[in-house]
Amino acid sequence: MDLDYAFMLKYAPHFAGAALTALRLAFWGIAFSCLLGLACCLFRFYRTPALGRIAGAYIELSRNTPLLVQLFFLYFGLPKAGIFLEAEQCAVLGLSFLGGGYMAEAFRSGFEAVSRVQIEAGLSLGLGRAQLVARVILPQAFAVAVPALAANVIFLIKETSIFSVLALEDPTFLAKDLIGMYYNTSEALLLLVLTYLAVLLPLSLFLNRLEKRVRHAEFGR
Amino acid sequence: MQSLGVNVIFDGNNLIRLGEGLWVTMRIAFSSALFSMVLGVFAGIAMSARFKPLRLLMRLYLETVRITPVLVLLFLLYFSLSKIFYLSLSAETVAILVFSFWGTAEMGDIARGAVASIPLHQRESGLALGMGPAQLYAYILIPQAARRLLPAGINLVTRLIKTTALVSLIGEVDVLKVGQQIIEHASLLRNPMAPLWVYALIFLLYFAVCYPVALLSRRLENKWRN
Numbered sequence: 001m002d003l004d005y006a007f008m009l010k011y012a013p014h015f016a017g018a019a020l021t022a023l024r025l026a027f028w029g030i031a032f033s034c035l036l037g038l039a040c041c042l043f044r045f046y047r048t049p050a051l052g053r054i055a056g057a058y059i060e061l062s063r064n065t066p067l068l069v070q071l072f073f074l075y076f077g078l079p080k081a082g083i084f085l086e087a088e089q090c091a092v093l094g095l096s097f098l099g100g101g102y103m104a105e106a107f108r109s110g111f112e113a114v115s116r117v118q119i120e121a122g123l124s125l126g127l128g129r130a131q132l133v134a135r136v137i138l139p140q141a142f143a144v145a146v147p148a149l150a151a152n153v154i155f156l157i158k159e160t161s162i163f164s165v166l167a168l169e170d171p172t173f174l175a176k177d178l179i180g181m182y183y184n185t186s187e188a189l190l191l192l193v194l195t196y197l198a199v200l201l202p203l204s205l206f207l208n209r210l211e212k213r214v215r216h217a218e219f220g221r
Numbered sequence: 222m223q224s225l226g227v228n229v230i231f232d233g234n235n236l237i238r239l240g241e242g243l244w245v246t247m248r249i250a251f252s253s254a255l256f257s258m259v260l261g262v263f264a265g266i267a268m269s270a271r272f273k274p275l276r277l278l279m280r281l282y283l284e285t286v287r288i289t290p291v292l293v294l295l296f297l298l299y300f301s302l303s304k305i306f307y308l309s310l311s312a313e314t315v316a317i318l319v320f321s322f323w324g325t326a327e328m329g330d331i332a333r334g335a336v337a338s339i340p341l342h343q344r345e346s347g348l349a350l351g352m353g354p355a356q357l358y359a360y361i362l363i364p365q366a367a368r369r370l371l372p373a374g375i376n377l378v379t380r381l382i383k384t385t386a387l388v389s390l391i392g393e394v395d396v397l398k399v400g401q402q403i404i405e406h407a408s409l410l411r412n413p414m415a416p417l418w419v420y421a422l423i424f425l426l427y428f429a430v431c432y433p434v435a436l437l438s439r440r441l442e443n444k445w446r447n
Contacts, residue, residue: 064431066386161290
């Protein structure tokens, strides 16, 4: 198999640009997922009337449907009901909808790991509800949830490859475009794999180290 | 209801066609799940092997699969096989190959975790009672590992079902592709509302299939927790 290296060199910067687009959208999607997930988790944890139920239904709905179908519904379906969204808005909204459910479950595992004794100790010290959450529960829950949260971050970044169906120029879209235009299939696909490797390998290693550090703090050694 | 355009779902044999599409989706998901489960157990054994090079090789396999999006794997196999090896496989075959490749790695990691989670004293107690290796596996290790393996394995099935939505992007006529065909046809019949209803229905169809499987996984997990 001979590769056209000149072609690969020429288009490598394009892939870097496309990766930045995907990462920018992933950043907002992940940020909103975390907020949404945390909110849902708190509603469920405190069994807030109505909101707790809604959060539960939302978590099941988002975790049991594919992102591709969610995006098609947002991008092609909603305009027919009079709601018009840009492709990028759909992408961020879809990723947040999907990620929110996963993040909620990750936070839940952390919340459940905080022992009853800790909460009661906080209450006996006279901490208010908000103080209890911010100073006792969240720091401990977060430490336990970090591995699951990190896995979700990698998962959500990988899911951005589906944004290509909204004609957003992410690496996958670019690769398909190049294959369509120049038939340099092998080169475009190799660049595509290398792009994801360059983004996800360092991130995965970084998250691994972060997990170790947080775990370290957890045991207080 | 005419004005809302919701009738697009019931027009002609649209519902039957969507059902056929769903069948293609399920066929791909369950054959990949079957391959993943069987091969995954072997992968799990290889991942916990004493021979270090084998363990490293399996680790490399797992990390590669974890870092590459499934859509990229699909494109990689679907487009490059024909280009490099002049081998033309159907989209369905490619999909099952890719999902099994991905599922085997994930299942392998689950199996490795399940075996590693059994306390060492269980194995040692068995040995102390004079059990042979076959008895040790049959009566001690496999029953305990299965209780951790099965819920996670079933959970992997829901992930496989959701991921099959991607096969429409390499041209397989699954439930999503059928939906798009129905929408295209409806737009010829001047029903502009079709995308809303058809995509909402497909969204609910996926949920209706995945949710019971997810529930089953959770119930087994709670039942076997201790």
